[in-house]
Amino acid sequence: MMENFPNFPTTPSSSTSLSLQQMLISRASELAGIHGGVSGGVTLLSDGVDLSEKKVGVPAAGRGGYEQKKKTLSRRFSFQTRSQVDILDDGYKWRKYGQKAVKNNKFPRSYYRCTHQGCKVKKQVQRLTRDEGVVVTTYEGIHSHPILKSADNFEYILSRMQIYASY
């Protein structure tokens, strides 16, 4: 079985009303309930963590000139699933902007950003070293626009995925 993720502090709080995020959480919780026996269920990095103020380096004028900006809307949560594909179609359009190898993990981590203008939602997808079938998806931010297409497909994918939890 899988071991828990020490890096992912799990907070059993599902109070905020996030659109997709909430749907995911509720969906995941529901599925976790369905799968009941699964030790773990859903790994949720709920929002409200210490992300109140996050400094982000923004290029000011070419290289060398970086401007410090503070962000307040950084909500983050993650979940891991069993899936063959990395990209889970959640109804939004994403543009990949980076890929980096992480220490302790043999598989690289991919960084995506919502292509919608003004929407600064990011997500990163990472595959576990030990279990290639397990994919960790982390969302950061809240979409400031409606979903482009129906997320039914995503729900379908979710419904046939096994979701882990760490509590």
Next chain:
DNA sequence: CGCCTTTGACCCGCGC
């Protein structure tokens, strides 16, 4: 032709 992926360099925070 426009958007997306790829990929190396760059930047930053933090620990030693």
Next chain:
DNA sequence: GCGCGGGTCAAAGGCG
């Protein structure tokens, strides 16, 4: 103060 680990930029190429 330096090095490492992690996140982002941006140029160039690819594909529909």
